[in-house]
Amino acid sequence: MATNIEACARRLKRLRKVANHVDANLDKSLSLDDLADIAHLSRFHFERVFADYSGETPVARVRRLRLEVARRRIEAGQAGSMLDLAFDSGYGSAEAFSRAFSACHGLPPSRVRPKERQPTPIRIERIGSVPIQFVPFKGQLGSSIAPFDELRAHALIAGIPRERRKGWCVQFSGDLGKTAGEVELQAALLSERLGQKVPGLHEGYLPAGDYAVLRVEGSFAAPDEAELACRVEHDTGRRLLAGAPRLRCFNNACYLPADFERQFDLYLPLSA
Structure with missing residues (x-):
């Protein structure tokens, strides 16, 4: 049992290493093969293990986080143009970005308004x-x-x-x-x-x-x-x-x- 626990904990550590790599490189190309290498797993095995643990595939994570970063930039008043947001989020056009953004957040980026984050009450x-x-x-x-x-x-x-x-x-x-x-x-x-x-x-x-x-x-x-x-x-x-x-x-x-x-x-x- 102890050996199984240690092996499972090591695998979780490797999956977290993959997640950290994704977070630090959202503005770069992220291939499944490269992420699988970081996890020391085959591409097929890595995708299944990652999804089982995190609740989403590696590709879905990358897309979701890029769209979340885009929303936070709009809310912080740091969005720039819609085309800039689209390119930074990995989309080739403002139209494709807007469709993906709407599917993820339930409203188009044009309807998101800047807001000031307030400290939560105690x-x-x-x-x-x-x-x-x-x-x-x-x-x-x-x-x-x-x-x-x-x-x-x-x-x-x-x-x-x-x-x-x-x-x-x-x-x-x-x-x-x-x-x-x-x-x-x-x-x-x-x-x-x-x-x-x-x-x-x-x-x-x-x-x-x-x-x-x-x-x-x-x-x-x-x-x-x-x-x-x-x-x-x-x-x-x-x-x-x-x-x-x-x-x-x-x-x-x-x-x-x-x-x-x-x-x-x-x-x-x-x-x-």
Whole structure:
């Protein structure tokens, strides 16, 4: 079993490497053969494995992300001409781009309006002692997410359906946004959602208490500590509880989100 878990976790790491390559090269030609080489798989096997894990084929991912980048450029007021957007998104004409954009987003690019992104409000949420199953980790996380790959490998091999694999992180120490420095955490799934004991996972609970909760988007890193403390006190009238574990609930629509798609709810423990 341990060998199977390790092999599955390595494969997930390679698929994430492919996704990172796609994200960094959306403005370049991306062939299936090249992506399969990065994953160390045959083209046929790679396309099937990638789709099974991420929920979309590699080609569909490239198209979707290019169209998402185009929409964000329009909303940020940085679109330029429609023909420029079409070429940057891999289309040979403004008409073809507009059709693909409409199919993806439900409206043509001409109807998208610039908008200013507002910070999400902070809410207070009380968490009881919610049972979890988790992978413990202590050490240098670096640029990897090894404990989360291991957690997903356990869930995949146990046959846990995608809709029941909602990810959490219990962070005891360290900074998950930095590539250097030691962290201590639990990469967790909720026991109730899993519906069974997954072999190889530890059992425990989310730390109970009151939390200030805010949505973080476009990064795996949390906002500045001092900024968080000031904002929480201003918005809630409560102070952060020093030294207590912080929680993250991951809200990504897929397992291989692009950097700008990343989002999680950050749970900050509050003093009484």
